[in-house]
Amino acid sequence: MSISRAILRGSELLTPSVLGDFGRPHAWSVTGIETDSRDARRPFWIDGVQSKMSWLSLPHPRFAPAVLAVDRALAWYIREVPLANQPPVSLAQAEYLGEVLAGTRPRANEHFEILVNFARTMYRIGQLDPGTPQVNLGDTLTALSLVPQSGEARWTFDARIDADAFAKLQFRETSVGIGKTRRENRDGWWSHAQKNRAFIEDVVGKTKGRGLAVILGAGHAFDLPLVELARSFEKLVLVDIDAEALNATVAGVLKDPGLRARTELRFLDLTGINGQLVQRVDEAVASAANAAEALDRLEALCWTYRLAEPPRLLPPSEHADLLVSSCVLSQVAWPQRVYAKRVYERRFSAVPDPLKLRWARHFTDLELRLQQDHLTSLAGVAEQVVLTCDVVSNGTVLDNAGIERKSGQTIFALGVPSLLERVPKTFQIEGHASWEWSRYKATRTGKGSRMDVEGARLTVTQTPHGLEVP
Ligand SMILES: C[S@@+](CC[C@H](N)C(=O)[O-])C[C@H]1O[C@@H](n2cnc3c(N)ncnc32)[C@H](O)[C@@H]1O
Numbered sequence: 311m312s313i314s315r316a317i318l319r320g321s322e323l324l325t326p327s328v329l330g331d332f333g334r335p336h337a338w339s340v341t342g343i344e345t346d347s348r349d350a351r352r353p354f355w356i357d358g359v360q361s362k363m364s365w366l367s368l369p370h371p372r373f374a375p376a377v378l379a380v381d382r383a384l385a386w387y388i389r390e391v392p393l394a395n396q397p398p399v400s401l402a403q404a405e406y407l408g409e410v411l412a413g414t415r416p417r418a419n420e421h422f423e424i425l426v427n428f429a430r431t432m433y434r435i436g437q438l439d440p441g442t443p444q445v446n447l448g449d450t451l452t453a454l455s456l457v458p459q460s461g462e463a464r465w466t467f468d469a470r471i472d473a474d475a476f477a478k479l480q481f482r483e484t485s486v487g488i489g490k491t492r493r494e495n496r497d498g499w500w501s502h503a504q505k506n507r508a509f510i511e512d513v514v515g516k517t518k519g520r521g522l523a524v525i526l527g528a529g530h531a532f533d534l535p536l537v538e539l540a541r542s543f544e545k546l547v548l549v550d551i552d553a554e555a556l557n558a559t560v561a562g563v564l565k566d567p568g569l570r571a572r573t574e575l576r577f578l579d580l581t582g583i584n585g586q587l588v589q590r591v592d593e594a595v596a597s598a599a600n601a602a603e604a605l606d607r608l609e610a611l612c613w614t615y616r617l618a619e620p621p622r623l624l625p626p627s628e629h630a631d632l633l634v635s636s637c638v639l640s641q642v643a644w645p646q647r648v649y650a651k652r653v654y655e656r657r658f659s660a661v662p663d664p665l666k667l668r669w670a671r672h673f674t675d676l677e678l679r680l681q682q683d684h685l686t687s688l689a690g691v692a693e694q695v696v697l698t699c700d701v702v703s704n705g706t707v708l709d710n711a712g713i714e715r716k717s718g719q720t721i722f723a724l725g726v727p728s729l730l731e732r733v734p735k736t737f738q739i740e741g742h743a744s745w746e747w748s749r750y751k752a753t754r755t756g757k758g759s760r761m762d763v764e765g766a767r768l769t770v771t772q773t774p775h776g777l778e779v780p
Pocket of ligand 1: 530533550551642
């Protein structure tokens with residue numbers, strides 16, 4: 311297939327919204343990249359073109375495979391896009407994106423859509439033609455996380471729980487809501503839990519080390535094989551922000567004193583920034599002279615979010631054999647937007663319709679980057695990583711015959727229809743599964759929801775020189 315046809319077919323399959331429909335990914339290889347990771351300051355060449363991303367020489371090597379993938383894909387796109395009619399991302403936009411990622415031009419309002427459209431177009435092209443550079447939204451957001459923005463405040467990853475933020479972001483209420491929803495649809499949740507547990511148990515079987523397993527977002531552990539995990543590893547660490555939920559779970563599930571003795575509970579904030587964020591949202595709204603200024607301040611807050619250092623969930627001395635992030639990726643980044651809206655509306659009124667798109671753009675931008683930082687935090691700390699997540703929520707209704715059917719309304723929890731579009735080249739995808747979860751059942755009076763859930767088994771990618779990326 312010609313390159314221009316590939317770009318066009320990529321664009322045909324894009325919907326106007328950045329939340330359009332895409333398919334399955336394809337494994338990536340680093341062959342063809344002329345680079346020497348032993349000489350970090352040497353400029354490198356991709357397909358005969360010198361990389362513009364000079365800052366690439368500086369970042370933590372954990373990010374290198376993702377950044378290289380983006381650089382390579384951008385170089386390819388910029389060379390090929392003049393051959394395409396009406397491409398989804400124009401040459402000027404691709405060049406602009408390259409400059410934003412190189413840190414030589416500041417981000418602007420339309421930057422987010424260009425970045426997402428580029429990533430999704432390239433992902434689609436990569437599926438159609440495996441010979442083209444493979445890149446996805448996870449790679450592009452990872453690369454963006456390394457670019458300093460002018461005027462950015464320092465965001466320090468601090469996993470200690472901030473009590474004020476815990477209350478304001480309503481984590482306890484959310485946990486209680488999860489328990490209630492499960493009680494109302496036990497069959498649907500049981501079926502999902504069986505598949506989620508089986509996926510995790512399968513990876514346990516493929517894990518060589520038996521020392522330490524760490525489970526993130528363990529909460530109610532509805533979908534976790536806690537007893538099997540505690541039996542399989544010398545030490546089991548369970549992490550959640552909600553101490554009450556986790557204490558109750560462990561008391562109910564790990565009754566055997568031997569298994570309980572091997573289990574350690576850690577109460578942590580996996581984002582590392584909820585305390586800072588809540589404080590900054592409060593300040594932005596309180597100090598604004600009017601509603602327009604408050605919106606500007608919140609927008610700047612979203613744009614300038616960037617962790618000063620890569621997130622670290624375990625102390626440097628600790629290395630896990632298995633790390634599980636189970637149905638938590640979709641949960642780490644939505645309460646902040648809900649909170650900001652509540653604070654804004656309490657002082658002013660509802661965001662006016664013409665500004666809703668702007669609000670959605672900036673908070674989606676923040677949300678996707680917070681999620682990406684969660685994915686980054688999974689790298690380099692374990693032999694094997696299990697990542698499961700609800701990816702698409704399909705609305706359901708009862709038809710006239712009383713049969714539950716999809717209504718056509720979809721919500722993309724990760725901004726894309728496939729979990730694998732969010733997994734950066736930092737990781738090698740070793741296994742993948744998908745299943746459906748009936749979360750809420752539709753009733754005569756209320757809509758329901760069926761989730762598309764995916765699981766991935768990940769290991770850390772080797773660099774082109776065979777060195778493990780730490
Ligand atoms: C949907 S539940 C995950 C399901 C869980 N694996 C189970 O089986 O019940 C999400 C969990 O992540 C926790 N969580 C959400 N945000 C968090 C954060 N920032 N830090 C730590 N835990 C968080 C919640 O308290 C909740 O227990």
